[in-house]
Amino acid sequence: MKRPAHSLVAVAVAALLGGCSLIPTYERPAAPVEADFSAHGAAPAGAQPATADIGWRQFFGDERLQRLIALSLENNRDLRVAVLNIEAARAQYGVTRADQFPGINANANGTRQRTPGDLSYSGRSTIGSQYQVNLGVTAFELDLFGRVRSLSQAALAQYLASEETRRSTQISLVAQLANAYLNERSSDELLALAQRTLKTRQDSYGLIKLRYDAGAASELELQQAESLVQSALSEQAIAERNRAQATNAIVLLIGQPLPADLPAPRPLSEQGLLADVPVGLSSDLIERRPDIRSAEQQLRSANASIGAARAAFFPRISLTGAFGTASSQLSGLFDSGSLAWSFAPQISLPIFDGGRNRANLDLSEARKNIAVAQYEKTIQTAFREVADALDAKGTYDRQIQSQQTLVDASRRSLELSDMRYRNGVDSYLQLLDSQRALFTAEQSLLQARTQRLNNLVGLYKSLGGGWEENTVAAKAAPPTSTVQ
Template sequence: MKRLLICSALTAALAGCSMIPAYQRPALPVADSWPTGEAYETVPAQSGAAPLAWQSFFRDPQLRELIEVALENNRDLRVAVLNVAATSELYRIQRADGLPSLSANGSGSRTHTPAGLNGNTQSGINSQYSATLGVAWEIDLFGRVGSLQQQALEEYLATEAAQRGVQVSLIASVANSYLRWQANQALLQTTQDTLQTYEDSLRLTQRSFDVGIASTLELTQARTAVETARSSLAAYKRLVAQDRNALALLVGQRVSILPSAKIELGTDLLAELPVGLASDVLLQRPDIVQAEYALRGASANIGAARAAFFPSISLTANAGSASNQLSDLFQSGSEYWNFSPSISLPIFSAGRLQANLNYAELIRDVRVAEYEKSIQMAFSEVADGLAARGTYRDQVAAQQRLLSASEDYFQIAERRYRSGVDSYLILLDAQRQLFTARQQLINDRLNQLTSEVDLFRALGGSWGTQTNR
């Protein structure tokens, strides 16, 4: 048995040859810097920016609370975590194939043989008992087992990166759903205020009609405005309820928090993102990390396919005790051992091995294309986010000025109508313009905030020192 262990150790020293192609990360199929132009802000270049955790990026306490609950209860994230654990076990299974397997075996048999088979006139009973310790090991001289282990490791790491991607997407989805809920709450509140204004105007118009001052047309127009606002009010009530249901699905439980009495979708809800970074920051995005691990795994599979062309060497040994009497099984002189090395060399496989190698190389090329496509998509998403950042601020500022002008227009139109200078049609137009301006400002602010959240997600949720190996 000692000789067997010594021979195994010497063979292990010879093992370790790998036929996995030398890995080189593909060049970035995008520009080194982000797009520039009228739609983009001019920001100074930054280097070594510290990663920005989501707790620091989202400043709203209620939103942070919802995200924390979602990270604990969301079922999609739970599935992703379980997938990581399952892939880890698969890697452990594959890793075990590279180590010797030990087994303890015990057996016994008693056989009755008829007299005719014994060659005499008497029958006989033969007994045989054994207790052995066996060792089996495939010597990985050409790296087939090691390549499969590397592939399993890369698959595990890819699944782990996928789990981080699900987490980042979940955080962004909860934030955007929360912001939409808040925006629709604000629109509902604005619609209620506008409906109150329309109803007040209808009452005044009704009194004017009753005394013969207002016309039937003006009264009808006032009623039309009221019913239009009531229709919008019902629509926003529905959207608020649906937003709450969508948020509950993401969070994984009933949403117990309530929106604040006065909702303000200000930019102070989010922290400032450092965007003056080189485009290679994308290499830290979980989906790109996942794609690169998949590419590494495909390269490892090529090594296993190459090694299949070479001999496979296995060592099998058993040592123990054997006797024809159970009472003598462990007595002196009953020692038993068996050493049976084997070698298998493929000679003819009808092209199967070559086809397997060709397939592995094609899959590697597919993974390269997928890796490059993921980088291009990430670059496009960040570029869109930067364009949104560079334009939404101007758009929101212009909409605020439009809202202020619409408020002045409404006040002037109301005074002129009450004094008999202008018709009710002008007042109604001023009311509708004011309502539309308020709605558009809320929507513009929502779009501005969600674009920042999308940019946070496009950057991978954090950035800074490169961690991808």
């Protein structure tokens, strides 16, 4: 039996009212990077939380640094701006989403007007009055082709992108503060090293001065000892300046002066200052790193905007209507017979616009292609940051080991040089060179340790760590890899 014609019409109308979407089907672009980080020194590891799930309280073992991070998350202005940007994006999404629903307004108005006699049909001047009370809908668009929904989805993606940007801002803030703190600790330890070296050289200068006064040392030896003292004073001044500037950087990041009750710092050479960093697949990086997720939301927003640009080629139907009462007398507004209503649908079909709609569609598609390129670049940048940190990890370990051996050898060389000088075997120049070599080796060792710790902080950040305060329990996941 054939379906009645009115049933087909009803189905067609229902389909139109249900609306359609002209947004292209979204497909995540393929990641232009390797599948894993095995080529960069990451070895397979057992089940454990991903780096993004490791809380910064568990990663940073120094209680002083933990306290500073907590203060920065409370007071930092950059993070505050990121939070306010989220609120702005959320409000903008609310404004755009509201266009999907009719706005109903209650209106009341009155008009009293005098018409001159030469404009009146009766030839006499008249005074007329009109009063109305109604509920009305103004220019509500029937979103048959999904234009408004496309704009709403684009705004939602922008809002979600701002959320991810806020996460990225916090992760960067935690890493910046950790690096500033490590630089302060390094400057502090360099200052202590310079002070110890200065004390040693001053004592040596005192002995040389006594020998010079007794005629047992030459003026050249005295001047060489003096040069070592002045060199140590210069190094001490540099360390003091660097420490003060590092402290200023911390104060800026925490948004307030340093509290007086901060816990005592831990030495940079102490074990457990930073935790191990597990490294997963590149697909895990894409899923967990907030700047990549933000770039993908920007891509989704650009994709949704294409749907709005396509819908502009089709008719736009809007409805305006009102229902209420009207009367020439204010007292008769709600009397029987005062019912008034109006209904004014409007349809607009683009016929000729000088190529505006075509240009808008081309612009939307171009912006999507830009968003794809930016998304792929963000992935490549993230992958490189992880790879660089992994490649540096092993070299820093070897560098520190070699540098420690150099320090030990330089210290023994200084002891032997001092003995040979006191016994008259070597000149003071040999002792001077040994002192300089030891100081340089100790400086290099401390700098290498600082660089290694900064590199681990960078690896933690590049893998999305720093968002959680405390470690999230490990979930069932494919095998990952870890830094060995």
